[in-house]
Amino acid sequence: MSASEPTGAQPAPARPRAAGAAATIRAGRQQACRPYPRFLLEAGQWRGLVVALRDDPTLELLGLWAEAGLVHAAFHQPNEGLLLASVAVAERHYPALSPVRPGAIRFERMVHDLWGHVAEGGTDARPWLDHGRWAASAPMSARPPAVTTPPPQPEFLGAEGEGVHQIQVGPVHAGVIEPAHFRFHVQGETVVRLEARLGYLHKGTLALMLGKSPRLAARFAARLSGDSTVAHSWAFATAAEQALGVVVPPRAVLLRAIAAELERLHNHLNDWGAVCGDASFVWPQARCGVLREGVLRAAALAFGHRLMMDLVVPGGVARDLAPGGTAAIRAALAAVAQELPGLQRVYESHASLQDRVVTTGTLAPALAAAFAAGGFVGRASGRGFDCRKLPGYAPYNTMAFTVPVQVAGDVDARLQVRMAELHQSLALVESLLARLAPGPLKLDLPQAGGEGVGLVESFRGEALHWMQLDDGGLIRAVFLRDPSWLQWPLLEAAIEGNIVADFPLCNKSFNCSYSGVDL
Amino acid sequence: MLWPRLAKALFSRPVTDAPPAVPDVVVEALVQRLEAAGQARLGRSLAIRQVDCGSCNGCELEISALGNVVYDLERFGLKFVASPRHADVLLVTGPLTRNMRQALERTWACTPEPKWLVAVGDCATDGGVFKGSYAIEGGIGEALPVDLVIPGCPPTPTQLLEGLLALLEAQASG
Ligand code: SF4
Numbered sequence: 001m002s003a004s005e006p007t008g009a010q011p012a013p014a015r016p017r018a019a020g021a022a023a024t025i026r027a028g029r030q031q032a033c034r035p036y037p038r039f040l041l042e043a044g045q046w047r048g049l050v051v052a053l054r055d056d057p058t059l060e061l062l063g064l065w066a067e068a069g070l071v072h073a074a075f076h077q078p079n080e081g082l083l084l085a086s087v088a089v090a091e092r093h094y095p096a097l098s099p100v101r102p103g104a105i106r107f108e109r110m111v112h113d114l115w116g117h118v119a120e121g122g123t124d125a126r127p128w129l130d131h132g133r134w135a136a137s138a139p140m141s142a143r144p145p146a147v148t149t150p151p152p153q154p155e156f157l158g159a160e161g162e163g164v165h166q167i168q169v170g171p172v173h174a175g176v177i178e179p180a181h182f183r184f185h186v187q188g189e190t191v192v193r194l195e196a197r198l199g200y201l202h203k204g205t206l207a208l209m210l211g212k213s214p215r216l217a218a219r220f221a222a223r224l225s226g227d228s229t230v231a232h233s234w235a236f237a238t239a240a241e242q243a244l245g246v247v248v249p250p251r252a253v254l255l256r257a258i259a260a261e262l263e264r265l266h267n268h269l270n271d272w273g274a275v276c277g278d279a280s281f282v283w284p285q286a287r288c289g290v291l292r293e294g295v296l297r298a299a300a301l302a303f304g305h306r307l308m309m310d311l312v313v314p315g316g317v318a319r320d321l322a323p324g325g326t327a328a329i330r331a332a333l334a335a336v337a338q339e340l341p342g343l344q345r346v347y348e349s350h351a352s353l354q355d356r357v358v359t360t361g362t363l364a365p366a367l368a369a370a371f372a373a374g375g376f377v378g379r380a381s382g383r384g385f386d387c388r389k390l391p392g393y394a395p396y397n398t399m400a401f402t403v404p405v406q407v408a409g410d411v412d413a414r415l416q417v418r419m420a421e422l423h424q425s426l427a428l429v430e431s432l433l434a435r436l437a438p439g440p441l442k443l444d445l446p447q448a449g450g451e452g453v454g455l456v457e458s459f460r461g462e463a464l465h466w467m468q469l470d471d472g473g474l475i476r477a478v479f480l481r482d483p484s485w486l487q488w489p490l491l492e493a494a495i496e497g498n499i500v501a502d503f504p505l506c507n508k509s510f511n512c513s514y515s516g517v518d519l
Numbered sequence: 520m521l522w523p524r525l526a527k528a529l530f531s532r533p534v535t536d537a538p539p540a541v542p543d544v545v546v547e548a549l550v551q552r553l554e555a556a557g558q559a560r561l562g563r564s565l566a567i568r569q570v571d572c573g574s575c576n577g578c579e580l581e582i583s584a585l586g587n588v589v590y591d592l593e594r595f596g597l598k599f600v601a602s603p604r605h606a607d608v609l610l611v612t613g614p615l616t617r618n619m620r621q622a623l624e625r626t627w628a629c630t631p632e633p634k635w636l637v638a639v640g641d642c643a644t645d646g647g648v649f650k651g652s653y654a655i656e657g658g659i660g661e662a663l664p665v666d667l668v669i670p671g672c673p674p675t676p677t678q679l680l681e682g683l684l685a686l687l688e689a690q691a692s693g
Binding site: 131133134135136139171172174175176177178179199200201202203204205207208219220223224225226227229270283286289290292293296300306307309342346349350513514515 | 520521524525534569570571572573574575576577578579580581582583584586587588589599601602603613614616617618619620621622626648649651652653654655672673675
């Protein structure tokens with residue numbers, strides 16, 4: 001077994017400033033976006049960017065989205081922060097990024113389905129969110145064309161070889177999980193290719209947010225992916241606050257972080273146990289279920305809602321910590337702290353469990369890097385990015401914690417990272433509670449225009465939200481990027497060469513959000 | 520080592536909660552529905568198939584929690600099954616996206632009579648916050664006859680349990 005210790009935060013090596021791709025972006029016209037700059041590129045400059053990205057692998061693509069007439073992309077410069085680039089759409093087309101950044105593929109398909117913009121030279125032009133069942137296609141474009149044809153049959157990528165056959169699963173699955181269709185090509189018991197088809201949960205979330213104030217639209221961000229409701233609400237609130245230049249009160253910042261760490265704890269407990277359960281080793285799952293229930297009840301007592309939905313709002317937090325909340329949180333976390341070492345010992349000492357998780361579902365570090373995979377998926381494959389640390393945000397920028405990183409990239413490594421993060425979160429909540437001082441909970445937002453970005457580390461990885469407000473303070477363009485966008489494609493890579501029976505285990509060890517990417 | 524822990528668990532107090540009280544009005548309404556439809560009764564045990572039709576996954580988290588040892592759904596004779604063909608109850612969440620409608624209808628068609636349909640969460644009730652979107656139908660009732668609604672965003676496991684126990688009671692009475 002590979003019980004290598006978490007290696008702690010990755011040191012920030014002094015690296016010469018990447019001239020290539022980042023410089024190409026900075027040559028564009030700077031727009032008023034906070035706290036990260038956005039540059040509007042001419043079509044020729046954008047083409048230059050595609051070339052520069054090919055030559056310069058350090059600039060990571062975090063997201064791609066659109067509005068009527070424009071396409072936006074968010075990049076991450078390691079150790080420096082984010083950089084946004086935009087290009088005008090000319091006759092429905094813009095130059096694709098997918099040939100040089102594979103993570104762009106699904107974004108380009110989504111941009112086409114929602115706005116009708118075509119990624120010229122893109123590597124995959126098949127529909128993504130649009131299953132042909134809406135009344136009009138390109139529903140977020142200026143004039144959505146009515147749909148008159150019946151839904152087309154989806155096309156899947158093929159696989160050839162002796163005895164290759166298909167297994168089709170979903171969208172309705174055997175367990176209590178979200179819907180998607182999984183198309184396996186298998187040879188004997190071995191998976192040759194997996195392709196996931198998502199979009200079944202598309203609710204039209206982005207369109208519903210347009211024309212609303214950030215306060216009103218926050219409930220949509222809170223329901224992008226229920227398991228990360230706190231993190232998404234926080235990222236959304238940050239984008240609004242950045243756009244308006246509002247600084248939230250210190251007590252609200254601490255309460256947000258307490259809620260976010262409780263969210264990380266209950267999800268990590270849930271999934272850590274569930275992976276063991278998927279390997280038919282149910283005792284850890286039963287214990288994690290009890291511990292997680294304790295955390296949720298403490299959250300309900302402290303913040304009035306088990307999942308803490310609608311707690312974080314633009315301008316601050318909606319509710320204060322209830323009387324007795326601190327004690328309830330401390331008691332629940334003490335129970336977790338007491339039991340984690342025993343759980344880990346049982347996990348490590350049972351060969352039947354280790355046999356299932358070690359070397360299963362391996363994600364190569366090179367792939368994790370190429371897709372800029374965040375969260376425990378990236379950190380279990382050597383990519384040590386955690387936006388609480390870098391670029392960092394309050395209150396984490398004044399707190400001591402380490403970012404656990406593993407390199408094995410298998411199911412075991414992802415569980416090791418999550419166990420280490422459980423310990424980190426326990427300590428973080430304790431010091432956050434200790435810092436709490438009385439003070440105001442929220443500020444009123446001015447009714448003004450602006451553009452802002454919010455970046456918050458959810459339990460899965462960084463939630464990246466962007467919004468533009470018009471002069472009346474209403475949302476004129478918005479995008480909510482769940483970290484799963486860059487993790488789903490990697491699940492397909494990780495399962496390759498594994499047996500079909502290990503798919504539930506691999507899938508759970510990634511636990512990508514379906515709703516989060518279906519929008 | 521696992522054995523000492525298991526042995527210890529044998530002698531410690533159970534962590535399972537007492538069952539919640541079942542609201543009489545809900546049972547009464549269900550009985551009436553059952554009689555009006557002249558529907559054959561199911562036994563004291565119900566097999567449940569969950570179908571997510573556009574949920575944010577908040578409802579799924581709470582439905583899954585029913586299976587943990589604190590709520591221990593199976594002690595009531597309620598259990599989740601892997602196929603609609605084995606199910607007595609479809610437990611449906613989400614505002615019913617247009618992209619899921621056909622899958623839900625097929626799942627319902629695969630479920631043998633007699634069967635119940637329970638809509639879980641505000642989304643499933645009438646679309647919830649997603650009301651008015653181009654991408655949704657606006658609640659499960661837009662496609663299929665709903666027997667019981669368990670509102671909430673999401674409903675807590677206790678609220679879910681109340682609803683499901685009412686369903687059991689309704690089968691038993693009358
Ligand atoms: S009712 Fe609430 S928790 Fe349930 S799916 Fe809808 S938004 Fe999510």
